[in-house]
Amino acid sequence: MNTSRPQNLTGYVPLILPAVVLVMFFVVPFGSMILISFYKNLGGGLYEEILNLDNYRRLISPFFVGLLIASFGLALAVAAISIVIAFPFSYLLVNSPRSTQVVWLIFMLSILSLSESIIGFAWSTILSRTAGVSNLLVFLGLLDRPASYAPGLGALIAGVVYTAIPYAVLVLYPILSRVDPHIEEAARTLGTSPLRTFFIVVLPMQRNTIVTTFLMILVFTLGTYLMPQILGRPQHWTLSVAISDQALMQSNIPFAAALAVFLVIVTLLIVGTVVLFGRKENAS
Amino acid sequence: MSQVAVRRIFFSVLALLMSAPLLVVLGVSVNERKSLTFPPQGFNLSWYLDLFRLPDWSGALLNSVIVAFLSAALAVAIAFPLAWFNWRYRIGWVKGILAIGLMPFLLPPVITALGFLSFWTQTGFYGQAWTVVISHGIFLVSLPLVSLSLGFGSLDDSLPEAAATMGADNKVILKTIVFPLVRPYVISGFAFAFVVSLNEYLVAYMTVGAVIETLPMKIFNSLRYGYTPVMASASVFFVALTVIIFSLVARFGDLPKLLGAHSK
Structure with missing residues (x-):
């Protein structure tokens, strides 16, 4: 096909229009957010256009260290649990009949797209005293009386893992579907059991995939916003919660922007590592 | 154990765990009275009508x-x-x-x-x-x-x-x-x-x-x-x-x- 350049300027319109919209409504707001992070806060949603580093100096504080521990502690725990469940699941999924795959993909996509407020509500209900699993445990005689398990750190991790599993599966599924089935077949022909094949052939082969998926779940979990408020206690609030709290409740947009810039840098570092890993994979 | 058997067990457990929170909400949504209880007491679809009526x-x-x-x-x-x-x-x-x-x-x-x-x-x-x-x-x-x-x-x-x-x-x-x-x-x-x-x-x-x-x-x-x-x-x-x-x-x-x- 003729893939030369458009002959005249009108030919570039399909490119220029969307590009202008994206620049105006994403690049400009994003840039102005970075700029605001250097402004002086006056309170009440107002700020003065004096460049200074005060908002970033506030990042060296026990408040911020607490936020970091809450955000990354949660993200690491969730990423570890999710990948232990999602990797074997995705491996089995790509090897199952097509109709099974489609049903699971619909289910996973649906859970991934569901509002955090709905999932948070569902988990707070199933962990509640009146409608929760504890009633089942009482019925089975494992518990004396119904108990409430939410809010708490366990409830928060369970809820976020619940949303992270579909995400991990949808990252792993296309990668695992491209794996050459002959490698496993060869191992099986040589008499290796399916379980052993999984541990000594599939897992080592997919080491990079596992690392990059782990990092992607980390980024995904850093974005969780409602779950810490519904299923956690204030000490479990993450960077995402703190950013919107500073912007809307404390009306301190410059400090919210500084926190957001920090979150962007961390995210880009993680994504950059993922891309590097991907390159190494392609090169080898 | 064959891969198919492992798959059946794993998929069933995961399906149960992942649909449980949604099923509890489904049960709660048909409660007779205005209370958060599960298993539901009575059966009542009026909360669905309320979604469109209120x-x-x-x-x-x-x-x-x-x-x-x-x-x-x-x-x-x-x-x-x-x-x-x-x-x-x-x-x-x-x-x-x-x-x-x-x-x-x-x-x-x-x-x-x-x-x-x-x-x-x-x-x-x-x-x-x-x-x-x-x-x-x-x-x-x-x-x-x-x-x-x-x-x-x-x-x-x-x-x-x-x-x-x-x-x-x-x-x-x-x-x-x-x-x-x-x-x-x-x-x-x-x-x-x-x-x-x-x-x-x-x-x-x-x-x-x-x-x-x-x-x-x-x-x-x-x-x-x-x-x-x-x-x-x-x-x-x-x-x-x-x-x-x-x-x-x-x-x-x-x-x-x-x-x-x-x-x-």
Whole structure:
């Protein structure tokens, strides 16, 4: 096909229009957010256009260290649990009949797209005293009386893992579907059991995939916003919660922007590592 | 134990664990009385009627649907020409613009939300209802962008080439050959953006939360200020709507392929 350049300027319109919209409504707001992070806060949603580093100096504080521990502690725990469940699941999924795959993909996509407020509500209900699993445990005689398990750190991790599993599966599924089935077949022909094949052939082969998926779940979990408020206690609030709290409740947009810039840098570092890993994979 | 047996057990356990929270909400939503109890006491579908009958709930539902429809349309309108241009001319630096389109969905949503909050405040439009459509449209542009790039990438190049040889120009080729072939990808890109916008909380809350209440906001607010069974029926309704839309996408398109899988 003729893939030369458009002959005249009108030919570039399909490119220029969307590009202008994206620049105006994403690049400009994003840039102005970075700029605001250097402004002086006056309170009440107002700020003065004096460049200074005060908002970033506030990042060296026990408040911020607490936020970091809450955000990354949660993200690491969730990423570890999710990948232990999602990797074997995705491996089995790509090897199952097509109709099974489609049903699971619909289910996973649906859970991934569901509002955090709905999932948070569902988990707070199933962990509640009146409608929760504890009633089942009482019925089975494992518990004396119904108990409430939410809010708490366990409830928060369970809820976020619940949303992270579909995400991990949808990252792993296309990668695992491209794996050459002959490698496993060869191992099986040589008499290796399916379980052993999984541990000594599939897992080592997919080491990079596992690392990059782990990092992607980390980024995904850093974005969780409602779950810490519904299923956690204030000490479990993450960077995402703190950013919107500073912007809307404390009306301190410059400090919210500084926190957001920090979150962007961390995210880009993680994504950059993922891309590097991907390159190494392609090169080898 | 064979792989099939392992698979059956693993899949059954996971299916049970992952559907349990939703099933409990389903049970709670048919309670006779206005209480949060499971197993449900009595059977009553009136909370579903309330979802459409009570003006605050039906209003929130309508807001969500309108916002989702308009912003999904905007996202597709931005993504389509961009993906087409990238496929048609294959110019290296166009990839950079595509990357901007993928950024909002890659970064934590609170970043986009804060960016828009400060942008609409600075431009003086903060609090206008339409700002949420633009905010969601930009936030979700990645979804049709990915599905359309996949769609254009899967086209057989010899078809437009043949048409060009016979004298058809860009416009004719696009209308008669390219568009009919990528239509499933346009529809699925729209569907993905629609569903995600329907369920999105944070960007909507930080841009128009003060003036419009969408259903996810309504559910969260009810969660904070007191339980009502309507939030259970609203949740069940949204879960059903989401599953139906993705099932339709799977019915009329190749879902594994749309998600980037290669068939073995």
